[in-house]
Amino acid sequence: MTREPEDLTRYLDGELERDQLAPELAAKAEAFERLFQVLREEKVEASPRLREAVMTRVRAAAASPWRRSWTWIATPRPVRISPLTGALALAAAMALLLIARPQPSAEPPVAPAAAASGSKARFVFIAPGAKSVAVTGDFVNWSPEGIPMEDRQGTGVWVAEVELPPGVHHYVFIVNGSEMVTDPNATRVDDGFGQQNSVLLVPPRGSS
Amino acid sequence: MPRHPVLPLLAAGLLAAAASSQQDVLRQRLDPATYAALQPILEQASRDSLPLKAIEAKALEGQAKRRPGALIVAAVRQLAADLRAARLALREALPQRAISDGEIVAAAEAVRQGVPGEVITTVAREAQPGAPLEIPLALLGALVSRQVPVQEAANVIAHMLASGIPQERMVEIPQRVDVALRVGAPPVAALGTALQSLGIPVPPAPPARGRPPGIRPPVPDVPDR
Numbered sequence: 001m002t003r004e005p006e007d008l009t010r011y012l013d014g015e016l017e018r019d020q021l022a023p024e025l026a027a028k029a030e031a032f033e034r035l036f037q038v039l040r041e042e043k044v045e046a047s048p049r050l051r052e053a054v055m056t057r058v059r060a061a062a063a064s065p066w067r068r069s070w071t072w073i074a075t076p077r078p079v080r081i082s083p084l085t086g087a088l089a090l091a092a093a094m095a096l097l098l099i100a101r102p103q104p105s106a107e108p109p110v111a112p113a114a115a116a117s118g119s120k121a122r123f124v125f126i127a128p129g130a131k132s133v134a135v136t137g138d139f140v141n142w143s144p145e146g147i148p149m150e151d152r153q154g155t156g157v158w159v160a161e162v163e164l165p166p167g168v169h170h171y172v173f174i175v176n177g178s179e180m181v182t183d184p185n186a187t188r189v190d191d192g193f194g195q196q197n198s199v200l201l202v203p204p205r206g207s208s
Numbered sequence: 209m210p211r212h213p214v215l216p217l218l219a220a221g222l223l224a225a226a227a228s229s230q231q232d233v234l235r236q237r238l239d240p241a242t243y244a245a246l247q248p249i250l251e252q253a254s255r256d257s258l259p260l261k262a263i264e265a266k267a268l269e270g271q272a273k274r275r276p277g278a279l280i281v282a283a284v285r286q287l288a289a290d291l292r293a294a295r296l297a298l299r300e301a302l303p304q305r306a307i308s309d310g311e312i313v314a315a316a317e318a319v320r321q322g323v324p325g326e327v328i329t330t331v332a333r334e335a336q337p338g339a340p341l342e343i344p345l346a347l348l349g350a351l352v353s354r355q356v357p358v359q360e361a362a363n364v365i366a367h368m369l370a371s372g373i374p375q376e377r378m379v380e381i382p383q384r385v386d387v388a389l390r391v392g393a394p395p396v397a398a399l400g401t402a403l404q405s406l407g408i409p410v411p412p413a414p415p416a417r418g419r420p421p422g423i424r425p426p427v428p429d430v431p432d433r
Binding site for chain 1: 275376
């Protein structure tokens with residue numbers, strides 16, 4: 001940038017007086033001042049078409065709300081917190097996580113994955129008039145809802161296959177969501193509550 | 209001091225949150241009074257190395273069956289006592305061998321079904337070294353619950369343990385006994401039929417008096433010279 005335009009710029013910015021300018025620059029400064037006077041005295045309006053053209057281009061260049069949001073989220077920003085604040089925030093998050101853990105799910109419980117030495121047990125219960133039958137026992141922590149059984153043929157023969165670890169398992173069937181009954185084809189034992197449980201023996205796999 | 213001290217804290221917190229114990233399930237499903245009443249029983253059971261999972265499962269069973277809290281506590285307390293006695297009976301038979309929780313639970317259940325503790329001890333002594341006892345003891349209780357006399361049932365179980373009969377064949381016995389019982393066979397005959405159908409040799413009947421064959425008599429003490 002040459003010296004002369006810089007002096008003119010400084011004059012226009014109010015940093016120099018006109019008599020501090022070189023004569024050729026003073027003439028230019030006077031021309032600028034006449035232009036400014038016109039602008040101050042006359043109301044200048046842009047044509048509607050100009051205005052609309054400009055706004056159309058502005059709107060086209062503007063980012064959508066989603067894009068603006070993504071840009072804001074994705075832009076790295078420096079964050080400064082003290083170790084004490086960070087530790088307190090972490091402790092609060094852990095406390096919320098422990099307190100707000102979901103209640104036992106209404107989804108059908110899943111029996112524990114049988115070890116390689118367990119086997120698949122087939123539970124069968126005949127209840128032609130039942131609307132639902134489930135099986136519950138120690139293998140699902142005695143879930144009140146149990147594992148749903150299926151009557152695929154619609155004949156009242158309810159079946160469920162459950163992977164069970166080897167050992168002795170106690171169970172009952174839940175008919176229509178509430179009535180607990182023992183398996184008529186299994187060993188029965190006193191449950192300690194004045195009722196009975198059915199017993200299923202699952203041998204270790206490969207015990208032959 | 210690690211460069212990122214928050215990371216170990218975060219890892220520890222996540223591990224603690226992820227560890228969902230049986231205690232959490234108990235606390236969620238039982239009413240506060242029942243849960244509190246169970247704590248001393250559970251703590252003592254833990255100190256006595258009893259099968260804690262089985263005891264906690266009994267409490268959850270009571271809740272699922274909508275039993276009153278007092279009944280749940282009583283059932284859990286009784287189960288703990290049964291398990292304690294069962295473990296003693298097994299320890300007498302197997303002083304050097306580790307006894308599994310499943311074996312203790314099966315022994316307690318057999319006692320509840322009418323098998324005397326001393327018969328549990330006698331039968332357990334017949335097992336081959338290292339052979340698991342959970343299924344055989346549960347089977348013993350299952351036979352007695354079907355009105356097979358205790359000594360007959362104990363003799364059969366002891367014979368199978370000594371012979372190394374596979375447990376996959378043992379577990380078939382109760383249902384086959386049921387089939388024979390349904391057609392009118394007396395319990396002992398039904399058991400014999402079930403054994404024959406599975407290809408398991410029928411042991412000779414125990415004598416009317418004294419110890420049944422196959423049950424080793426105790427070794428008499430021989431004083432040192």
